[in-house]
Amino acid sequence: MKIFETNSTPNGRRVRMFLAEKGIDMEYVQVDIVGGENISPEFLAKNPGGRIPVLELDNGSYISETVSICRYFEELDPANTPLMGSNPEEKARIDMWQRLVEFNLMMNVGFCFRNVTGYFKDRETPVKEWGEVCGEQAMKFYDVLEHQLSQNEFIAGDSFSIADITAICAIDFARVMKLNPGEQHSNIQRWRDAVSARPSASA
Amino acid sequence: MKIFETNSTPNGRRVRMFLAEKGIDMEYVQVDIVGGENISPEFLAKNPGGRIPVLELDNGSYISETVSICRYFEELDPANTPLMGSNPEEKARIDMWQRLVEFNLMMNVGFCFRNVTGYFKDRETPVKEWGEVCGEQAMKFYDVLEHQLSQNEFIAGDSFSIADITAICAIDFARVMKLNPGEQHSNIQRWRDAVSARPSASA
Known part of the structure; x- marks a missing residue:
């Protein structure tokens, strides 16, 4: 493999x-x-x-x-460090948060990057105004994430999951476009410090 | 529930x-x-x-x-009519095709609809040029789907799956924006007739 x-x-x-x-x-x-x-x-x-x-x-x-x-x-090997849940409700909830983060943060940051910078303009038509709209949408999602992390240690609940991986990779990449969480997002910062300290974060 | x-x-x-x-x-x-x-x-x-x-x-x-x-x-109830696969490779392949169809067809058709018509302009900023780019991307994906369906009865292989559901719902919705498969997509048409004849298609 x-x-x-x-x-x-x-x-x-x-x-x-x-x-x-x-x-x-x-x-x-x-x-x-x-x-x-x-x-x-x-x-x-x-x-x-x-x-x-x-x-x-x-x-x-x-x-x-x-x-x-x-x-x-x-x-x-479902028993080896499950990151996508261990029962139907947990699997659905982790899948839901993975998707919410993927669509509202990861994808918006990606669209902002590609459409504002024209990074792939040799193979796609960048639309700068759309990139700016997506950047605003990504920033709005930080409020949703802050609320969720004010009530949960990790994004989908008590345990680290694939939703946290999607989120840390999106937020760290968002720096390129200066789409950073603000001082009002103290729970995102608490979570970000904890996730960034995991050995896997530098994989 | x-x-x-x-x-x-x-x-x-x-x-x-x-x-x-x-x-x-x-x-x-x-x-x-x-x-x-x-x-x-x-x-x-x-x-x-x-x-x-x-x-x-x-x-x-x-x-x-x-x-x-x-x-x-x-x-x-995994044994009741599995639509997301029954072993690791099948689950991954169905998930992959579900996502390929979701991102390249369903999402592009949705962006085209929302940005070209301004359907939700009371709550989001439509960018018409982006909607047109997405419409073109959706049309290009029909060639990928045609190739896949020239080699497989259903989108993710031999059995009907969630990937087929995402695709039929996207293609039927795409009519609104006149983003239809063409005469060159005969396998998509064969598949579409078969899927549309299932009782679930009118649910």
């Missing part, structure tokens, strides 16, 4: 952090996304979406999508 | 279709999203994201996010 990824990207980091929490060793193959290696015919055969990371299984098939790769390892 | 939803929306239909496939009866409570009921304080207490559908559990807690609601019922 190996994972094709780009070390500097938030989605690459999400998978590395997930596997580090579970203590799973992995071979990582770097993909040059700025040079367009991910939209080459060879790579599109692995993942028609043209995105990293991509997991290559020993049987030769490929799994793309960050969360789906994580799900594969979670299902392979 | 009950589900707060809006009958005319693609996300409401996704959950109804999923539960119909499993033969699960449910109480559905209609939410007036055009009138803004979903962004009222009462509704935001159920779902801070302000989106439908939302599942109310008998213990008084709430699960939002279409896929997370589906996951709850899948995990509650």
Whole structure:
């Protein structure tokens, strides 16, 4: 098994952090996304979406999508450090928070970055005004996250989960666009210090 | 248990279709999203994201996010008509295709609708140019889907899954914006006829 990824990207980091929490060793193959290696015919055969990371299984098939790769390892050995829940309600709640953070923070920060900077303008049409709208939406979501973290140690409840991984990777990446939590978000800061101190945070 | 939803929306239909496939009866409570009921304080207490559908559990807690609601019922009784896979690789592959369809088709169609028509302009800033970019992206994804369906009966392989539900709900909704598959997409048409004939399609 190996994972094709780009070390500097938030989605690459999400998978590395997930596997580090579970203590799973992995071979990582770097993909040059700025040079367009991910939209080459060879790579599109692995993942028609043209995105990293991509997991290559020993049987030769490929799994793309960050969360789906994580799900594969979670299902392979559910008792090893569960990060996606252990019963139906917990699984649904963690999935819900993972998605709320992914859509409202990670995706908005990503759209802001790509549309405001035009980072991938060789392959997509950046719309600056949309990027600015998304930046505002990301900032608004910090209030939702602050409220949740004022009542819970971690984002989806009492235990560290994939929702925390998505959130720390999104927030750390958001610095690039200066979309940072403010002083009023003291619970986000408390949570961020704790999550950043985990060994997996530097995976 | 009950589900707060809006009958005319693609996300409401996704959950109804999923539960119909499993033969699960449910109480559905209609939410007036055009009138803004979903962004009222009462509704935001159920779902801070302000989106439908939302599942109310008998213990008084709430699960939002279409896929997370589906996951709850899948995990509650995994042997009853599995729609999210039965082993780690199948679960990851179905999750991957569900996400590929959700991000590249459902989300692009939704962004196109909201940003081109300004349907929710009382509560968000529509950016028409972005809506047009998303419409083009949705159309491009039909080629990916056509290729996949030229090699598989259903989107994630041999069996009907949640990926097919996301896709049929996205494609049927895409008609509103005239983002339809073309004559060159004969496998999508073959698949669409088959999926539309299932009793759950009219749930």
